[in-house]
Amino acid sequence: MDVEVEFPVARVVVDTPLSHLDRLFDYAVPADLDDQVVPGSRVKVRFAGRLVAGFCVARVAASDHEGQLAPVAKAVSAEPVLSPQVFALARAVADRYAGTLSDILRLAVPPRQARVESAPVAARARGALAPQGEKEFSVPEVRACEPRRDTIASAWTDHPDAPGFLAALADGRPARAVWSALPPHDPARAVAQAVLAGLRAGRGAVVCVPDVRDVAHWDQTFTEVLGEGRHVTLTGQQKPSARYRSFLALSRGQVQVVLGTRSAAFAPVRDLGLVAIWDDGDDLYADPHAPYPHAREVLLTRAHLEQTALLLGGYARTAEAQALLASGWARPLEPDTLTRREAWPRVAVVDPAADLGTPIRLPRTVVNAIRKADGPVLVQVPRRGYRPSLSCQGCRAKARCRACEGPLAQGASSGPLICRLCGEGVPRWVCPECGDARLRSGVIGHVRTAEEFARAFPDREVITSGGDHVRDLVDGDRALVLATPGGEPRVSGGYALVVLLDTGLMLARDDLRVIEEAHRRWFNAIASGRSVVAVGEAGLLQWLVRADPAGAARTQLAERSETKMPPVGRLVTVDGAPADLAVWATRPWTPATEVLGPVPLDADTERLVLRCPRAEGLTLARLLKVAQGERSAARLVPLRVRVDPPSF
DNA sequence: TCAATCCGTATC
């Protein structure tokens, strides 16, 4: 007979992609696995006849299940990798996005590395940097952290409400702020100081930045402000062992601060006191895998569930951030008007039509400004490549690939034509409409622009950064950098001049967020400059000229309010076969849900759009989940559902 | 009347 165990039932999340099986299942814990199958541990269970992975989320005395319980087949490890907080967060995020818990847990809990789990404590805390068997590093006691007075609050001097916010963090109060960062202060330092304020009260922090370049830079600043070994980094590009090492250091409470990309939003920080996100408009925050959760939404959910403070900051402001202020859920952390206008560089607007130069894309004002610039110059070019868009010289029809109808582009000077969709090379192009073989450029990319600038400024060192070749850092006063948005290299001391080229082109796409995104790219670029010339229409650049990212966000939110678009309304896109969408188009959703479409996407896919008031968003997500569940139960593939897609 | 097979459904 079995030895009696106190809580003989394990509640298990089973790793299955099937929507209708997204709930807990009870298993009997055999006596010999009693001390291994702890809440949060990984298990293997027999599920529908096969051995599948799962997490034990609780041990209970009895099960509601009528029938016989199957035993837990295997305890993978006794390491409690799924904390109750992260479990609750994953559940809430899955529910918001009409996705499954399993899909979220794949993001939240990195794959196990048995060797890392059993590694000695000292090596573990220092990460892969510590060579085995060499110098031993001690793990600093976070609670005994000494304040570093030299750095306290210095990065926050421009923000009158910052002392109150930092005081709240030090008291462990859940203050929530939307922060308008000002150049030239390093935002990493400001965030690190906020983290330090909470850390001294024993509270941990999650800090998300858009990409690994940012992580690398912020990492240094965090080490300066917090001290050695007080934080770990977590990114999707780390080796599995490095990632798991950081994860375990947090989960075991050896380190309480994590700095990372979107994958850090779920990190198991102990006694979480602050979640922070920088530049939340960056599309890298949207996870590309179903159910496509956005790191900002994950962190907002987390701040709510765990009652933590929130710091949402950037040079620009998203409509989502503005909505948090409008509802009163968060408070602004903003400089006064005078400070703001003095801190941002002055922006001179050049109308390209009224100020023609040679070549045509180089207005005289820009030429003169670059000649006068005393130091490195950054030129932001909206499109990457050489000639990213081509059309027929004879009839102006867009040049398209013969195989797939994709747009043709030229990758380099006198290089071949390449289809941007299928990558197929086109040796000799002839217009199918009029037979003309001559091509004209619709749009000029950053590489071609660099050629033009190199001719115009022979005394400058012309550097390109963008696409696959992003330069992290440049130096030298003669540097003239042609960069695409987001690919701007850092330069010590900042740029003497920032030129925003073809600003109208940034608004040429047809998308919900074009204006917001354009402002984000512009404000991010000019934040590193001492003076700015923007080529474009004055009316569209007014918020830039006024140095008022908040004003731009208010306008955007007002517009979303009128059109009932996110974040004011909730928008869902459903992609799938026409027959499947026809069924969903007539399903009863929430009372106020509008059904739009379906519209064709490509040969055999259509898109259905559902829109409802924000208040009904969770209910709509639940109904979508039920609909997906019916499909998975009928052994049909799920339809692609995106709740509040970042671009629409 | 009973076993072999089919189909639908739950998966602890």
Added chain:
DNA sequence: ATACGGATTGAC
């Protein structure tokens, strides 16, 4: 996916 239960079918 697979395993199980209930229904259906076919042979004696």
